[in-house]
Amino acid sequence: MRKDEIPKETVNRLPIYLRCLNRILLRGHSTISSDELANLVSMSPAKIRKDLSYFGKFGTRGVGYEVKPLIERIRGILNLDKNWKLALVGVGNVGSALLSHPGFHRGCFKIELVFDDDPELIGKEISGKKVHDSSEISNLVEKGLVQIGIIAVPNEKARDVAERLVRGGVTGIINFAPVSIDLHDDVKIYQIDISTELSRLTYHMVP
Amino acid sequence: MRKDEIPKETVNRLPIYLRCLNRILLRGHSTISSDELANLVSMSPAKIRKDLSYFGKFGTRGVGYEVKPLIERIRGILNLDKNWKLALVGVGNVGSALLSHPGFHRGCFKIELVFDDDPELIGKEISGKKVHDSSEISNLVEKGLVQIGIIAVPNEKARDVAERLVRGGVTGIINFAPVSIDLHDDVKIYQIDISTELSRLTYHMVP
DNA sequence: AACAGTTTTTGAATTCAATCACAAAACTTG
DNA sequence: CAAGTTTTGTGATTGAATTCAAAAACTGTT
Numbered sequence: 324m325r326k327d328e329i330p331k332e333t334v335n336r337l338p339i340y341l342r343c344l345n346r347i348l349l350r351g352h353s354t355i356s357s358d359e360l361a362n363l364v365s366m367s368p369a370k371i372r373k374d375l376s377y378f379g380k381f382g383t384r385g386v387g388y389e390v391k392p393l394i395e396r397i398r399g400i401l402n403l404d405k406n407w408k409l410a411l412v413g414v415g416n417v418g419s420a421l422l423s424h425p426g427f428h429r430g431c432f433k434i435e436l437v438f439d440d441d442p443e444l445i446g447k448e449i450s451g452k453k454v455h456d457s458s459e460i461s462n463l464v465e466k467g468l469v470q471i472g473i474i475a476v477p478n479e480k481a482r483d484v485a486e487r488l489v490r491g492g493v494t495g496i497i498n499f500a501p502v503s504i505d506l507h508d509d510v511k512i513y514q515i516d517i518s519t520e521l522s523r524l525t526y527h528m529v530p
Numbered sequence: 531m532r533k534d535e536i537p538k539e540t541v542n543r544l545p546i547y548l549r550c551l552n553r554i555l556l557r558g559h560s561t562i563s564s565d566e567l568a569n570l571v572s573m574s575p576a577k578i579r580k581d582l583s584y585f586g587k588f589g590t591r592g593v594g595y596e597v598k599p600l601i602e603r604i605r606g607i608l609n610l611d612k613n614w615k616l617a618l619v620g621v622g623n624v625g626s627a628l629l630s631h632p633g634f635h636r637g638c639f640k641i642e643l644v645f646d647d648d649p650e651l652i653g654k655e656i657s658g659k660k661v662h663d664s665s666e667i668s669n670l671v672e673k674g675l676v677q678i679g680i681i682a683v684p685n686e687k688a689r690d691v692a693e694r695l696v697r698g699g700v701t702g703i704i705n706f707a708p709v710s711i712d713l714h715d716d717v718k719i720y721q722i723d724i725s726t727e728l729s730r731l732t733y734h735m736v737p
Numbered sequence: 738a739a740c741a742g743t744t745t746t747t748g749a750a751t752t753c754a755a756t757c758a759c760a761a762a763a764c765t766t767g
Numbered sequence: 768c769a770a771g772t773t774t775t776g777t778g779a780t781t782g783a784a785t786t787c788a789a790a791a792a793c794t795g796t797t
Contacts, residue, residue, distance in 0.1 A: 337733070338725070342708055363710065416631065426724070430725075497724065513730060519546065520720045522548070523608075525614060526541050528678075
């Protein structure tokens with residue numbers, strides 16, 4: 324199946340299913356029905372079945388889905404069976420929180436390079452990673468050391484950092500600065516921003 | 531216009547428009563066309579026009595939109611013209627990053643109460659806020675001191691914290707722990723999770 | 738005052754996503 | 768092994784969101 328035939332929304336849900344399936348496996352269950360999974364992630368079972376059906380037939384009727392192979396398959400689809408190397412730019416509050424994020428120690432994502440432009444920080448080690456000068460971004464990234472960039476710098480510097488990362492060959496970016504950045508089409512960029520989420524939240528709340 | 535007539539997706543985009551409009555105002559422009567705005571946020575101009583049309587007529591044909599009234603209107607729709615008080619639960623890496631997040635010092639969101647269950651931290655001040663014992667969540671929240679909860683605790687504690695917050699009367703939650711939590715229908719909960727975003731990213735990246 | 742050039746507004750057409758509903762498949766039990 | 772139960776897989780249907788395109792309204796110019 325071609326990638327562009329898979330609904331965007333389906334792809335967005337796969338990581339959520341995966342997270343849940345991993346938890347189920349830890350609890351010792353080896354199969355799960357679309358109904359049970361639906362309860363755990365608060366969605367309709369039909370949606371889950373349809374989503375999974377885009378990639379093949381994993382379930383056995385009357386029984387459900389085998390958890391382990393399903394996890395492996397989703398990991399494959401999401402390319403989580405590869406090793407991804409990241410560059411973190413900005414070691415302020417957000418940056419250092421990310422460095423000590425437990426999810427980065429195990430798993431397929433590894434922070435390989437760390438950058439900042441504060442002379443106080445450059446050369447020091449933070450959480451066991453040496454901080455490089457931000458002016459070196461393009462050079463170091465260019466050596467193919469990383470594929471993904473994480474931007475955790477003040478707003479006004481975000482755009483510039485993004486351009487440097489792309490110039491170095493990065494093709495995916497997570498941006499924590501609340502600014503829209505548009506780049507060449509084959510660089511994918513995702514935004515993480517608490518004030519956006521808070522605004523979405525307050526829309527639904529009557530004070 | 532009734533709230534449930536505004537498409538979900540439109541609401542999701544409003545905070546993005548707003549962020550961009552604020553920046554435009556700072557740059558001294560008093561009007562902007564849907565085309566210009568579309569470029570800045572990388573969307574189609576038609577979509578923007580349709581979105582804005584759901585809650586009134588702000589544009590003047592041949593000119594564009596007046597930035598200032600448009601900002602005010604969007605802020606009103608998103609309830610950002612009210613003062614929102616938050617409770618932060620968990621002062622680990624993520625929690626302390628949030629406490630020193632500049633977006634919380636100005637603006638309509640204020641962290642009013644801070645909780646943790648680490649005896650080392652309880653009673654101390656972090657970024658000028660006294661840390662309360664997590665067992666006090668329901669009591670303190672119940673006094674109407676806050677409307678929104680932010681969960682920044684380890685995964686296994688997230689569900690419990692969510693329930694306490696809700697018991698205290700919170701009706702909106704931002705959850706940084708990567709676990710699905712389902713609560714009573716009139717409590718809105720939004721998830722922020724970097725590994726989910728990274729997985730969505732790697733799906734689109736060919737290594 | 739009329740015309741050219743923009744740009745919004747808005748209903749219609751199209752595309753995309755979610756739900757429904759049921760046949761087919763596999764297991765269970767007496 | 769046959770009848771009954773469960774649960775998947777998937778066309779058909781409904782619903783939502785996006786794009787299109789024609790009409791309307793404003794600006795500036797001559």
